[in-house]
Amino acid sequence: MQATPLSDQIVQVFDTLSGQLQLAARYVLEHPSDVALLSMREQARQANVQPATMTRLAKQLGFSGYDDVKQLYADAMRDGGTGFAGKVGAQAATQKRRGDHSLAADMAGLIGGQIAGLAQPAALDGLVEAARHIGDARRIYCLGLRSSYSAAWHLHYILSLSGKQSTMLDATGGIGADPLGSASADDVLVAVSVLPYTRQTVEITEYAQAGGVRVVAITDSPVAPLAQRAACTLIVPTESPSFLHTMSSAFVVAEILGALVAGRAGEAARDALARLDRQSAALDTHYQARNRRP
Structure with missing residues (x-):
């Protein structure tokens, strides 16, 4: 998530805010361009709060009213100091009118920019900090449910290939978080979840x-439930013109972490991969094109 004029201040006080003020604060964190451009009433509608809640938030942050917040964000947007990516909501709203090719182009362009931000x-x-936590751990537990599953499983797969002791907490056979029963402070849990956050992921992380157990969180906001429980948090953007949020950045983060951890392992990773190569050859795992007789 990009830095904004009030992001640090909001993160600092977020836990002290009421539920309604947290909804408003999250909106300000995640929609900086809309804060600058939309009316307070429209922002309140999108945040699912009353307009008075936006004013209360502004006063909680030390401003006399919400117009001061809007002005601060408008100035930052005009100066180009916060790297606003533009109004994603407006882009999505025009998608149906502009056609399929436009949707594909918009998604590819937006996701490409998000990945470049990494x-x-x-x-x-x-x-690098997250890779250090993971690489130094005795055992790694990977957790991601629903749309977050692919990123968590891919990290687990890479770690396993490189010889790390990795366990995927994917509830196969209904065992869920059972492997955590032997976890300790020497271990790390890598948990992936984005809005709307999966309850089971949050509860397992809390446990x-x-x-x-140290927690490395891959999530979409510094005030997300996982971020508040993590020793290290990686923020990934999920905005998309599609009806569904994108997990592309989370997947790329998983690949980068896997590569960094494998590189840190050095000889141990090389030996593990050599064993895998021998096993794959013995079991004829990979397809090999065979010469056909004329």
Whole structure:
């Protein structure tokens, strides 16, 4: 999620806010361009709160009213200091009128920009820190349900290939979080979840953290439930012109983490991959084109 004029201040006080104020605060965090451009009433409608709640939030943050917040964001947008990506909502609203090719182009362009953002210095620092936590762990537990499953499983797959002790908490056979029974402070849980957050993911993460397990969170907001329980949080954008949020950045983060951890493992990773190559050859795992007789 991009930095905005009030992002640090909102994150700092978020836990002290009421439920309605948290809804308003999340909207301000996640829709900076709309804060600058839309009326307060329209913002309140989209945040599913009363207009007075937006004013209360502004005063909670030290402003005399919400117009001051709007002006702050408008100035930042005009100066180009916050890197606003534009009105994604307006883009999505015109999609049906513009046709299928436009939707495909908009999605490819937006997702490409989101992935490019992972190369920014702050994002890279977070990736390196997360890889250190994972690489230093005795065991790694990977958790992601519903749309977050693919990113979590792919990380687990890469870690397993490179010789790390990784367990996927995917509830196969109904065992769910049972493997966490032997987890300790020497272990790491990598948990993936974005809005709307899956209850079971949050509850399993809470359980692991209470047992001393370090948590690496891959989520969409610094005030997301997983972020508030994590030793290290990686924020991934999920905005999309599609009806469904995109998990592309989360998937890329999983691939980068897997590569970083494997590189840190050095000889151990090479030995593990060599064993895998021998096994694949012995079991004829991969398709090989065979010469056909004329």
